[in-house]
Amino acid sequence: MSREPTTWVVAVLSVGTAIGIVVFWVGWLRTTHDEPWLPAGYVEHERAFVLPDGVLAVLLGSSAVLSVVEVGLGASLALVAAGMLLFLGLIDTAYFLRTGLFARERGGCGNLALVVWVLLLAGLLVAVNA
Numbered sequence: 001m002s003r004e005p006t007t008w009v010v011a012v013l014s015v016g017t018a019i020g021i022v023v024f025w026v027g028w029l030r031t032t033h034d035e036p037w038l039p040a041g042y043v044e045h046e047r048a049f050v051l052p053d054g055v056l057a058v059l060l061g062s063s064a065v066l067s068v069v070e071v072g073l074g075a076s077l078a079l080v081a082a083g084m085l086l087f088l089g090l091i092d093t094a095y096f097l098r099t100g101l102f103a104r105e106r107g108g109c110g111n112l113a114l115v116v117w118v119l120l121l122a123g124l125l126v127a128v129n130a
Contacts, residue, residue, distance in 0.1 A: 018058070019057075037100075086118075
């Protein structure tokens with residue numbers, strides 16, 4: 001079991017993010033998305049991310065547990081998760097910019113927080129595990 005505080009902090013952030021991903025999708029899938037300002041194809045676009053986000057959540061949780069118990073595979077999985085976070089953060093940034101979803105009246109604060117968080121966590125995972 002790791003005694004390194006950084007390992008524990010990153011593990012808690014990773015598990016928290018994994019739980020956040022699951023909670024987000026459970027809520028999102030149970031909500032109707034009929035706001036008139038949503039871009040055409042929004043629901044279909046977002047549904048494409050359920051599977052990769054699910055894989056990401058599993059990788060984040062697995063890398064956290066393996067890192068805490070000091071199994072070397074944990075660092076490798078964390079780097080894979082970092083790559084997924086970076087990709088998802090960049091694709092969300094491009095989509096939100098292109099469709100105006102960073103506007104405050106279109107949920108922009110939450111969208112910005114999401115993008116900033118996933119990009120920060122990606123950088124943290126790389127910094128700690130590279």
